[in-house]
Amino acid sequence: MDLHFTAEENAFRDTARTFLDTHLPPELQRKVRQHLRLAKDDYVRWHKIVAKQGWAAPAWPVEYGGTGWTSVQRHIWEDECARAGAPPILPFGVNMVAPVIMAFANAEQKAWYLPRILNCDDWWCQGYSEPGAGSDLASLKTTAERDGDDYIVNGQKTWTTLGQHADMIFCLVRTDSTVRKQEGISFLLIDMKTPGITVRPIIMLDEEHEVNEVFFDNVRVPVSNLVGQENKGWTYAKYLLGHERTGIAAVGRSKRELTFLKQLAMQQVKRGQPLLRDPAFTAKVAQLEIELMALEMTVLRVISEEGKGPGPQASMLKVRGSEIQQQLTELMVEALGPQALPFDTAFLDGATEHSSFGDDLAAPLAAYYFNYRKTSIYGGSNEIQKNIITQMILGL
Numbered sequence: 001m002d003l004h005f006t007a008e009e010n011a012f013r014d015t016a017r018t019f020l021d022t023h024l025p026p027e028l029q030r031k032v033r034q035h036l037r038l039a040k041d042d043y044v045r046w047h048k049i050v051a052k053q054g055w056a057a058p059a060w061p062v063e064y065g066g067t068g069w070t071s072v073q074r075h076i077w078e079d080e081c082a083r084a085g086a087p088p089i090l091p092f093g094v095n096m097v098a099p100v101i102m103a104f105a106n107a108e109q110k111a112w113y114l115p116r117i118l119n120c121d122d123w124w125c126q127g128y129s130e131p132g133a134g135s136d137l138a139s140l141k142t143t144a145e146r147d148g149d150d151y152i153v154n155g156q157k158t159w160t161t162l163g164q165h166a167d168m169i170f171c172l173v174r175t176d177s178t179v180r181k182q183e184g185i186s187f188l189l190i191d192m193k194t195p196g197i198t199v200r201p202i203i204m205l206d207e208e209h210e211v212n213e214v215f216f217d218n219v220r221v222p223v224s225n226l227v228g229q230e231n232k233g234w235t236y237a238k239y240l241l242g243h244e245r246t247g248i249a250a251v252g253r254s255k256r257e258l259t260f261l262k263q264l265a266m267q268q269v270k271r272g273q274p275l276l277r278d279p280a281f282t283a284k285v286a287q288l289e290i291e292l293m294a295l296e297m298t299v300l301r302v303i304s305e306e307g308k309g310p311g312p313q314a315s316m317l318k319v320r321g322s323e324i325q326q327q328l329t330e331l332m333v334e335a336l337g338p339q340a341l342p343f344d345t346a347f348l349d350g351a352t353e354h355s356s357f358g359d360d361l362a363a364p365l366a367a368y369y370f371n372y373r374k375t376s377i378y379g380g381s382n383e384i385q386k387n388i389i390t391q392m393i394l395g396l
């Protein structure tokens with residue numbers, strides 16, 4: 001296994017970097033690099049710029065608008081996007097529902113949804129989790145009962161990320177309660193404007209409206225919005241979760257955040273010298289950097305096996321990636337000490353140009369720290385990933 005990049009791959013990196021240098025709007029870059037909040041328009045704007053270049057869905061087959069890049073090229077592109085401070089392309093459409101549509105939907109559904117996902121004409125959200133059905137997802141209770149050419153959907157989803165902006169939700173619903181719980185689930189695509197849907201915000205520790213509860217009260221959904229076969233939704237759901245965990249290591253973003261942490265620690269003065277020269281603090285930063293380099297090598301090792309999906313190794317990447325992301329935020333807060341305490345919501349939301357607390361780099365970091373507690377929970381909690389590693393990799 002050769003973990004070095006080839007000359008062609010380095011040339012590809014130059015191409016990606018040139019594109020980002022010339023097309024990434026500085027105001028979006030500033031928001032990402034300074035940990036400010038992105039609005040819906042920010043995500044959509046960047047998605048459409050990348051879509052115009054034909055690079056919005058690199059992993060898709062070329063026939064649907066993918067790039068034909070190798071997995072190493074895709075990794076380089078993600079790495080460069082993170083380095084530049086580009087907003088993420090949200091996964092719900094491109095990386096989650098689209099692969100399911102490609103694999104299991106009918107021709108009409110593919111022709112309608114895939115181009116719209118590629119161009120970000122619809123904002124998608126994920127309707128899997130329910131109160132009482134998270135790690136044990138197959139226990140979900142939202143029902144869909146057949147009534148002529150429609151299903152009538154009743155129930156509740158929760159933790160629905162950015163569902164307040166969504167045009168569409170892909171939902172797991174129970175269509176048969178008489179069989180084993182995994183066998184009575186179907187995969188429905190639901191228009192969020194349908195009467196009977198209520199979206200209620202969940203405000204998180206960082207005071208951000210990032211997740212929601214979504215209620216379904218006699219919501220009429222055409223049977224033509226069913227993906228694949230009725231009661232086969234669990235198979236499609238698992239297929240999707242495999243895609244969800246790909247890329248979850250977020251190595252590129254952590255490398256950018258490590259650079260930021262060092263910059264921050266250079267500016268903080270402790271006993272007459274920059275904090276980054278303090279041996280105790282530097283040792284922590286160095287340890288984290290070593291772990292991040294090791295994770296990057298693991299990611300390269302996984303993707304060097306072209307053609308094979310990440311399989312259970314994705315669970316390792318998720319656990320280590322999320323732990324490193326959280327440790328970075330912890331060291332940022334530690335570097336700042338009491339300066340990390342303020343919450344400046346107006347500045348975070350872009351309503352003011354500068355923080356009223358004086359330090360624009362420091363002001364968003366308490367919220368950032370709190371926000372990142374989520375990474376060890378979403379996408380399947382780290383405890384669940386460790387169960388998968390134990391069974392599938394260690395064979396215990």
Ligand SMILES: Cc1cc2nc3c(=O)[nH]c(=O)nc-3n(C[C@H](O)[C@H](O)[C@H](O)COP(=O)(O)OP(=O)(O)OC[C@H]3O[C@@H](n4cnc5c(N)ncnc54)[C@H](O)[C@@H]3O)c2cc1C
Pocket residue numbers: 125126127128129130132133134135136158159160161162211374377378379380381382383384387
């Ligand atoms: C910020 C955020 C965004 C999210 N976005 C979405 C979204 O857009 N759409 C969506 O459908 N869902 C979303 N989720 C939900 C997420 O997938 C679930 O929170 C996650 O699967 C855990 O489920 P739960 O919250 O019900 O916790 P539970 O399953 O109740 O788990 C509680 C605790 O018990 C542990 N635990 C549970 N079972 C086991 C076990 N067998 N062995 C060991 N430990 C166990 C868990 O690790 C956890 O620590 C989001 C969650 C968060 C925090």
